[in-house]
Amino acid sequence: xxxxxxxxxxxxxxxxxxxxxxxxxxxxxxxxxxxxxxxxxxxxxxxxxxxxxxxxxxxxxxxxxxxxxxxxxxxxxxxxxxxxxxxxxxxxxxxxxxxxxxxxxxxxxxxxxxxxxxxxxxxxxxxxxxxxxxxxxxxxxxxxxxxxxxxxxxxxxxxxxxxxxxxxxxxxxxxxxxxxxxxxxxxxxxxxxxxxxxxxxxxxxxxxxxxxxxxxxxxxxxxxxxxxxxxxxxxxxxxxxxxxxxxxxxxxxxxxxxxxxxxxxxxxxxxxxxxxxxxxxxxxxxxxxxxxxxxxxxxxxxxxxxxxxxxxxxxxxxxxxxxxxxxxxxxxxxxxxxxxxxxxxxxxxxxxxxxxxxxxxxxxxxxxxxxxxxxxxxxxxxxxxxxxxxxxxxxxxxxxxxxxxxxxxxxxxxxxxxxxxxxxxxxxxxxxxxxxxxxxxxxxxxx
Amino acid sequence: xxxxxxxxxxxxxxxxxxxxxxxxxxxxxxxxxxxxxxxxxxxxxxxxxxxxxxxxxxxxxxxxxxxxxxxxxxxxxxxxxxxxxxxxxxxxxxxxxxxxxxxxxxxxxxxxxxxxxxxxxxxxxxxxxxxxxxxxxxxxxxxxxxxxxxxxxxxxxxxxxxxxxxxxxxxxxxxxxxxxxxxxxxxxxxxxxxxxxxxxxxxxxxxxxxxxxxxxxxxxxxxxxxxxxxxxxxxxxxxxxxxxxxxxxxxxxxxxxxxxxxxxxxxxxxxxxxxxxxxxxxxxxxxxxxxxxxxxxxx
Numbered sequence: 001x002x003x004x005x006x007x008x009x010x011x012x013x014x015x016x017x018x019x020x021x022x023x024x025x026x027x028x029x030x031x032x033x034x035x036x037x038x039x040x041x042x043x044x045x046x047x048x049x050x051x052x053x054x055x056x057x058x059x060x061x062x063x064x065x066x067x068x069x070x071x072x073x074x075x076x077x078x079x080x081x082x083x084x085x086x087x088x089x090x091x092x093x094x095x096x097x098x099x100x101x102x103x104x105x106x107x108x109x110x111x112x113x114x115x116x117x118x119x120x121x122x123x124x125x126x127x128x129x130x131x132x133x134x135x136x137x138x139x140x141x142x143x144x145x146x147x148x149x150x151x152x153x154x155x156x157x158x159x160x161x162x163x164x165x166x167x168x169x170x171x172x173x174x175x176x177x178x179x180x181x182x183x184x185x186x187x188x189x190x191x192x193x194x195x196x197x198x199x200x201x202x203x204x205x206x207x208x209x210x211x212x213x214x215x216x217x218x219x220x221x222x223x224x225x226x227x228x229x230x231x232x233x234x235x236x237x238x239x240x241x242x243x244x245x246x247x248x249x250x251x252x253x254x255x256x257x258x259x260x261x262x263x264x265x266x267x268x269x270x271x272x273x274x275x276x277x278x279x280x281x282x283x284x285x286x287x288x289x290x291x292x293x294x295x296x297x298x299x300x301x302x303x304x305x306x307x308x309x310x311x312x313x314x315x316x317x318x319x320x321x322x323x324x325x326x327x328x329x330x331x332x333x334x335x336x337x338x339x340x341x342x343x344x345x346x347x348x349x350x351x352x353x354x355x356x357x358x359x360x361x362x363x364x365x366x367x368x369x370x371x372x373x374x375x376x377x378x379x380x381x382x383x384x385x386x387x388x389x390x391x392x393x394x395x396x397x398x399x400x401x402x403x404x405x406x407x408x409x410x411x412x413x414x415x416x417x418x419x420x421x422x423x424x425x426x427x428x429x430x431x432x433x434x435x436x437x438x439x440x441x442x443x444x445x446x447x
Numbered sequence: 448x449x450x451x452x453x454x455x456x457x458x459x460x461x462x463x464x465x466x467x468x469x470x471x472x473x474x475x476x477x478x479x480x481x482x483x484x485x486x487x488x489x490x491x492x493x494x495x496x497x498x499x500x501x502x503x504x505x506x507x508x509x510x511x512x513x514x515x516x517x518x519x520x521x522x523x524x525x526x527x528x529x530x531x532x533x534x535x536x537x538x539x540x541x542x543x544x545x546x547x548x549x550x551x552x553x554x555x556x557x558x559x560x561x562x563x564x565x566x567x568x569x570x571x572x573x574x575x576x577x578x579x580x581x582x583x584x585x586x587x588x589x590x591x592x593x594x595x596x597x598x599x600x601x602x603x604x605x606x607x608x609x610x611x612x613x614x615x616x617x618x619x620x621x622x623x624x625x626x627x628x629x630x631x632x633x634x635x636x637x638x639x640x641x642x643x644x645x646x647x648x649x650x651x652x653x654x655x656x657x658x659x660x661x662x663x664x665x666x667x668x669x670x671x672x673x674x675x676x677x678x679x680x681x682x683x684x685x686x687x688x689x690x691x692x693x694x695x696x697x698x699x700x701x702x703x704x705x706x707x708x709x710x711x712x713x714x715x716x717x718x719x720x721x722x723x724x725x726x727x728x729x730x731x732x733x734x735x736x737x738x739x740x741x742x743x744x745x746x
Contacts, residue, residue, distance in 0.1 A: 077708075077709075078708040078709075081498055081711055082498070084498070085499060102497075102711060103499070106500050206597065218689075218691065272582070272583070273600075275600045275603055275604030275605065275606070275607075275692070276583075276598050276599065276600040276603065276604065277582060277583075278581050278584060278600075278603070279581055279582075279603060279687060279688070280577075280578070280581055285583055288583075290584070411710050411711075415709075419691075419694055422692055422693045426605060426692065426693065
């Protein structure tokens with residue numbers, strides 16, 4: 001008697017365990033020979049442009065339908081990984097350089113190099129540097145879709161009130177000792193509650209109304225939105241070889257000097273103290289008129305020039321440092337899942353995404369700069385037609401930009417480096433010692 | 448059958464089979480949603496599982512790494528700090544509110560109002576307070592500024608971040624805890640208070656001599672449940688500080704989450720989770736024991 005119940009129980013358990021699995025294993029194929037491809041991206045602002053591409057692609061290939069899923073950045077990667085782990089990932093997804101190395105290492109990405117060779121894809125048509133990031137050990141894990149560079153966004157009205165000549169903003173200089181003309185402008189843009197600017201001897205740094213500069217400290221291991229840019233201008237390079245280096249150089253004194261300069265900027269009252277910083281994004285503070293300048297990426301152009309924004313914001317080039325004034329360039333790619341049941345159709349879609357047909361459509365909407373150099377110009381024209389001046393970003397891409405680090409252990413390095421830099425800025429540790437220790441921790445990950 | 452037996456004793460019906468049948472749905476749920484995942488978690492903690500490839504057994508390697516991982520120890524320390532802050536403040540406040548409800552007003556409207564913060568989803572609570580407490584744009588700092596006080600980065604300064612998180616959750620949960628304690632107080636017989644007041648005992652004396660001792664089993668339950676709940680703090684932190692600044696709010700659950708879903712080290716994350724489960728088990732046992740939670744003094 002007992003054993004019957006036990007058997008019944010086991011059966012129930014089996015059903016409960018296997019039921020959901022059987023339910024989620026669906027097939028994308030319809031009986032009529034058409035194929036549906038799943039495509040993932042995270043940027044809601046880019047969704048309409050790519051929906052446009054998907055519709056055009058479907059018109060040209062009626063037997064292939066593209067189903068786009070957009071998930072916010074914060075959930076995108078964990079959703080993707082969970083889907084990969086359960087064997088039900090999208091056929092094609094938008095890839096990014098911190099996350100893609102582990103997908104490549106775990107054989108989740110289709111090597112498209114043979115297909116590139118077979119179909120003679122012209123890789124020279126893309127912005128230089130963007131295609132090679134996606135190559136590891138001779139295998140190619142995607143075609144480039146877009147790029148972004150960095151610039152400084154300034155509140156022209158606030159700077160105008162302090163008598164800053166707008167023409168001079170095109171060629172600011174910076175160094176880690178006295179901050180150059182960049183720091184001069186920041187000082188002038190900082191205003192206390194009595195209306196005195198940062199150069200006034202009576203300036204009250206404890207009651208600041210508008211900060212001249214809003215630095216970003218939650219910026220991972222690259223400092224793309226701030227410290228990384230100035231450290232590069234000071235001659236700092238992240239690692240021995242990029243992509244796929246194995247030895248980072250966070251112990252470089254040039255980086256410590258840069259972080260120390262930021263610390264002094266804060267001590268002078270020109271930038272918010274880290275422990276009095278907002279939890280909301282710096283761009284919100286800029287829009288709210290609480291800050292006059294910050295370093296930003298080309299992906300924020302639409303947000304910052306939105307007609308609803310009351311501030312008069314404009315983009316100026318990054319300051320030139322002792323080692324020049326290069327901007328990081330970062331691009332995304334479209335990758336194909338190695339487990340896709342429709343690799344040939346997926347490749348067709350990826351090729352279309354990387355073609356001028358699709359990238360021109362994206363360019364027209366001026367959301368991002370497409371990776372094809374031809375389409376970049378179209379995006380620039382589209383911005384111009386809307387009255388947006390984005391020359392700082394486009395010039396940065398032409399001025400020998402550098403690549404952000406692409407290595408294994410990207411997310412772990414992010415935490416180590418970000419924590420260290422924040423602790424230096426908070427004043428709880430000294431820059432040299434802390435960065436050397438962080439560097440040892442980072443390099444230990446590669447052993 | 449022996450001749451000396453006159454009447455066969457009526458056989459007691461065996462209900463066990465039926466009992467098992469009725470228990471089956473719960474048992475299946477328990478096995479599927481608790482026993483199986485727990486077993487799997489323990490197994491993963493002994494592997495290098497990274498979600499994208501089949502797990503390989505690595506023995507106690509994860510646990511060895513754990514012992515030397517200063518981020519793990521920091522997470523434990525930070526979580527402990529949160530638990531102490533949260534439980535202490537919340538229990539005292541809730542006890543006060545419960546006594547007021549018990550002795551002063553029995554208004555249903557008051558009780559309903561106390562529950563409102565608890566009904567708001569935690570993510571909403573987190574975002575709401577994050578905006579109100581913002582150093583530059585927030586209402587609270589605006590008021591502090593008007594009073595001549597400087598801005599405080601409640602969630603961005605390492606010293607303030609954890610007390611602020613504890614404060615936010617205390618705000619959200621005190622009403623609920625108070626209601627549980629109030630329900631416990633209703634079990635205390637009224638005549639005890641009447642005779643005490645005839646004997647000339649004041650409110651404070653009645654509270655310490657009658658309410659508190661007789662509330663002990665309920666208080667113990669509330670403490671155990673809120674202790675476990677506090678150790679599991681995650682959502683408020685995920686939407687406000689994300690573990691920062693410099694790990695000041697990187698509590699154990701957030702660290703597990705980071706390891707599992709940002710670094711995709713599922714094996715290591717499982718090891719941390721197992722340690723946490725053992726820790727909570729021990730703490731609960733100690734607490735139950737100390738407070739003699741299963742016995743009431745009312746009998």
